[in-house]
Amino acid sequence: MSARKAAVLVAGSWGTALASVLADNEFDVNIWTRNAAQADEINRDRRNLKYTDDAELSPRIAATVSMEEALRGAEAVLFVAPSAVMREVARQAAPYLSPESVVIHATKGFEPETMKRMSVVLAEELTGVDPASVVVLSGPSHAEEVIRRCPTTVVVAAGELTAAERAQDVLINSYFRVYTNPDAIGVEVGGALKNIIALGAGLSDGLGFGDNAKAALLTRGLAEIARLGVTMGGHALTFAGLSGVGDLVVTCTSRHSRNWRAGYMLGQGKPLDDVLRTMGMVVEGVKTTKAAHALARQYEVSMPITDQLYEVLFAGKEPQVAVGHLMGRVRTHEIEEIAGASGVKWTF
CATH class of the missing domain: 1.10.1040.10 (N-(1-d-carboxylethyl)-l-norvaline Dehydrogenase; domain 2)
Incomplete structure (x- = not known):
C-alpha cells in the first residue's frame, strides 16, 4: 500500500513545523522552496537551520525546488507562504494542483496591495478549487514548540464543513489537537x-x-x-x-x-x-x-x-x-x- 502524500509550500519555520506534523501522521511530505541550498540542507542534513535551529527533521520530509514534483499525488496541500508572495506561489502551484486535494493555508495576514484575505487570494488563483473549500488554519501555535511536539491546539475553518473536517483528519494527532469552525472569515481576520x-x-x-x-x-x-x-x-x-x-x-x-x-x-x-x-x-x-x-x-x-x-x-x-x-x-x-x-x- 503506497503512503499518503502531502505538500507544504514554503519551507519557512511554520511550514517546516507543519511538515513535521504531517510526517508524524505518516504522510510522505514534499516541502517546496525556491532556494536550492535550503532544499539540499533539508535533504542531506535533515535540518532547516535558519528557521528551526537544530531540530532534526523526519526522513519522511523531502525538499524540492520543483513545484510539479512537490504537488504530485498530494492529498493535502498546505500554503504557508508569506502574505506578500502568496499570490505568486498560488499561481505557480495552480497548473499542478489536483482538484481532489484539500487546500489549507496557514498564513496570518492580508495581501498588502489589495488587503484581501489569503483564502480570497487562493480562490482567485486556484480556479479549479471551490472557494468554500479553502481551509484556514489558525490558533496559538509557535512553530518552535510544534516541531518539539509540545501540546498545541488549533482551529481549521472553511465555508464547506467537509473540507474543514478533511483538514482536521489530516492534521490531528496526540500533540496537535485540531478543532473545526464554520467561520473562515473570523478565523482568518483574528x-x-x-x-x-x-x-x-x-x-x-x-x-x-x-x-x-x-x-x-x-x-x-x-x-x-x-x-x-x-x-x-x-x-x-x-x-x-x-x-x-x-x-x-x-x-x-x-x-x-x-x-x-x-x-x-x-x-x-x-x-x-x-x-x-x-x-x-x-x-x-x-x-x-x-x-x-x-x-x-x-x-x-x-x-x-x-x-x-x-x-x-x-x-x-x-x-x-x-x-x-x-x-x-x-x-x-x-x-x-x-x-x-x-x-x-x-x-x-
Whole structure:
C-alpha cells in the first residue's frame, strides 16, 4: 500500500513545523522552496537551520525546488507562504494542483496591495478549487514548540464543513489537537490582526510600561479585532476562541513571537528598517498594520490602537506620544453595540 502524500509550500519555520506534523501522521511530505541550498540542507542534513535551529527533521520530509514534483499525488496541500508572495506561489502551484486535494493555508495576514484575505487570494488563483473549500488554519501555535511536539491546539475553518473536517483528519494527532469552525472569515481576520496587537505588546514591554499596560492593550486590542472582524462578516464568538483570544495571548506574551520581538526593539528606540534587518524573517504584523489601517477606514470601524501603531511605524511618531494620544482619548463605554454584516447586533 503506497503512503499518503502531502505538500507544504514554503519551507519557512511554520511550514517546516507543519511538515513535521504531517510526517508524524505518516504522510510522505514534499516541502517546496525556491532556494536550492535550503532544499539540499533539508535533504542531506535533515535540518532547516535558519528557521528551526537544530531540530532534526523526519526522513519522511523531502525538499524540492520543483513545484510539479512537490504537488504530485498530494492529498493535502498546505500554503504557508508569506502574505506578500502568496499570490505568486498560488499561481505557480495552480497548473499542478489536483482538484481532489484539500487546500489549507496557514498564513496570518492580508495581501498588502489589495488587503484581501489569503483564502480570497487562493480562490482567485486556484480556479479549479471551490472557494468554500479553502481551509484556514489558525490558533496559538509557535512553530518552535510544534516541531518539539509540545501540546498545541488549533482551529481549521472553511465555508464547506467537509473540507474543514478533511483538514482536521489530516492534521490531528496526540500533540496537535485540531478543532473545526464554520467561520473562515473570523478565523482568518483574528489570526491576521492579532499580529498588530503583538507589535504593540512588544513595544509596550520595550518601553517598560509593565503588566497593567499590556493587559489593557490585549483587552482593548481584542475589541478592535472583533469590531473589524464582525463588520467584515465574521462571527463574534470566533474572537473568543483559539484564533482570537488564544492566538492573541500566545503572540503577545512570548519571546518566540517575531511580532513581539520586533515591537520590543521598536520600544527600545531602534528604527523599523534596522529591526526588520535584524529579524531576518517576515514580520507579518508590519504589513498587516498598514492593511488594517486602510480596512478600518473602508469599513468605517474605530481602531485607535491600530491607528497609533500605524503612525509609529510609517509616520515617524514617537511611541511615547502615541501612548499619550491613546490614554488621552475622550471618555467612552467599555461595552458597545455594533451591527455585523448580518445586521444582527451584539455587544462587547
